[in-house]
Amino acid sequence: MSSLSASDMDTQGAARRTDAQAAADNPAVAAPDAPGAEPQAATDSSAVVEAPAADAPAADGSAVSGEGAVSDEGGAAQAATPQPGDEPPADAPVEDAPAPETAPAAAVTKPRIERTYPVDPDAPPAVSVQDLTITYRTTFEKVPTIKSAIVRLGRGERAVREVHALQGLTFDVMEGTALGIIGANGAGKSTLMRALAGVLPPTSGRIEVRGEISSLLSLGVGFNGALSGRENVMLGGLAQGLTRAQVAERAEEIAEFAELGDFMDLPLRTYSAGMAQRLAFAVSVHMEPDILLIDEALSAGDARFKNKAAAKMDELMSSARAMFLVSHSLASIRELCNDAIWIHEGRLMMRGTPQACGDAYTRFLEVGENAFTLEDL
Numbered sequence: 461m462s463s464l465s466a467s468d469m470d471t472q473g474a475a476r477r478t479d480a481q482a483a484a485d486n487p488a489v490a491a492p493d494a495p496g497a498e499p500q501a502a503t504d505s506s507a508v509v510e511a512p513a514a515d516a517p518a519a520d521g522s523a524v525s526g527e528g529a530v531s532d533e534g535g536a537a538q539a540a541t542p543q544p545g546d547e548p549p550a551d552a553p554v555e556d557a558p559a560p561e562t563a564p565a566a567a568v569t570k571p572r573i574e575r576t577y578p579v580d581p582d583a584p585p586a587v588s589v590q591d592l593t594i595t596y597r598t599t600f601e602k603v604p605t606i607k608s609a610i611v612r613l614g615r616g617e618r619a620v621r622e623v624h625a626l627q628g629l630t631f632d633v634m635e636g637t638a639l640g641i642i643g644a645n646g647a648g649k650s651t652l653m654r655a656l657a658g659v660l661p662p663t664s665g666r667i668e669v670r671g672e673i674s675s676l677l678s679l680g681v682g683f684n685g686a687l688s689g690r691e692n693v694m695l696g697g698l699a700q701g702l703t704r705a706q707v708a709e710r711a712e713e714i715a716e717f718a719e720l721g722d723f724m725d726l727p728l729r730t731y732s733a734g735m736a737q738r739l740a741f742a743v744s745v746h747m748e749p750d751i752l753l754i755d756e757a758l759s760a761g762d763a764r765f766k767n768k769a770a771a772k773m774d775e776l777m778s779s780a781r782a783m784f785l786v787s788h789s790l791a792s793i794r795e796l797c798n799d800a801i802w803i804h805e806g807r808l809m810m811r812g813t814p815q816a817c818g819d820a821y822t823r824f825l826e827v828g829e830n831a832f833t834l835e836d837l
């Protein structure tokens with residue numbers, strides 16, 4: 461396994477991404493919530509992703525290096541306590557997880573199927589995240605002017621706003637793990653997934669990945685609305701690092717899985733959100749990944765497709781090393797995952813079973829001061 465800085469990440473490692481993917485990922489990476497945030501050029505991924513050199517350039521809205529954002533105590537052993545009076549330990553054993561005071565809103569009513577994916581206990585972790593810190597840096601104005609800079613200076617305001625999206629995250633994921641990632645809006649879930657996919661270089665810390673990654677980070681990443689479904693299959697496959705011949709081999713199977721019929725020959729912009737998700741999911745799962753990243757990818761799918769997607773994920777997990785699933789649906793996390801982390805404000809709050817993490821998180825939201833402002837669980 462090679463060790464590379466983020467600035468010179470190349471294709472020798474796990475997740476190979478092309479310029480097409482990088483360009484297509486830009487809007488997702490740079491979907492800013494702060495004015496003035498600009499898209500950032502995505503980079504290739506590699507087996508080992510480390511923070512770039514301290515003087516690496518940071519585009520607006522991008523993750524940046526330096527600036528003391530690294531927590532010395534970061535990692536699995538660190539428990540953030542963002543809300544007083546309710547602090548489940550970061551590495552709380554599953555048995556110690558607090559029981560919910562009320563039933564979780566997304567409780568699963570049907571009996572839970574235990575996910576027992578093949579695990580080699582002696583194998584090194586499929587993914588190792590070490591003291592990962594990611595800080596976004598955005599400017600306040602889209603086009604800063606000298607006048608606005610002087611006004612800001614006069615007021616003693618900084619022209620750049622930093623968002624500490626991930627703060628010293630440390631955890632390992634062993635083979636055979638389907639890891640659910642739970643957390644409130646803005647907790648850092650998508651940032652973590654982008655970092656794992658190699659789209660976003662760490663500000664500091666390190667990610668080690670053993671294997672090929674296929675990522676379904678958000679709807680239509682790597683896709684082009686003007687191209688047909690079929691053309692987008694080729695684009696998506698190339699973006700995931702396959703050759704044209706390899707994509708062509710799988711194209712029919714992907715089309716069948718997506719069940720889009722004649723829509724496969726129509727432009728993607730004519731698809732509903734659910735249809736586009738079906739295509740994106742079909743492409744990602746047919747890349748035969750060792751590690752699959754799925755970020756809220758199934759939210760728009762209908763019930764039948766969700767079932768089919770779950771069955772496909774099961775199948776993948778019998779050969780894939782690991783899967784990461786971000787979802788606001790605790791039911792999906794409980795249903796599909798055999799391990800979970802809960803992150804809050806960029807810090808690891810808890811590692812445990814999906815049930816235990818979901819229960820602790822639900823309880824946290826119920827007593828937290830933001831409980832009424834959060835729409836999702």
Ligand SMILES: Nc1ncnc2c1ncn2[C@@H]1O[C@H](COP(=O)(O)OP(=O)(O)OP(=O)(O)O)[C@@H](O)[C@H]1O
Nearest residue numbers: 489490493521596623625645646647648649650651
């Ligand atoms: N491109 C960006 N530029 C600046 N800040 C960003 C950018 N992307 C995300 N952030 C900030 O980073 C933090 C974490 O965002 P992230 O999207 O990772 O959260 P999340 O847990 O996925 O949230 P949600 O559940 O709402 O999707 C938030 O405070 C967000 O405002």
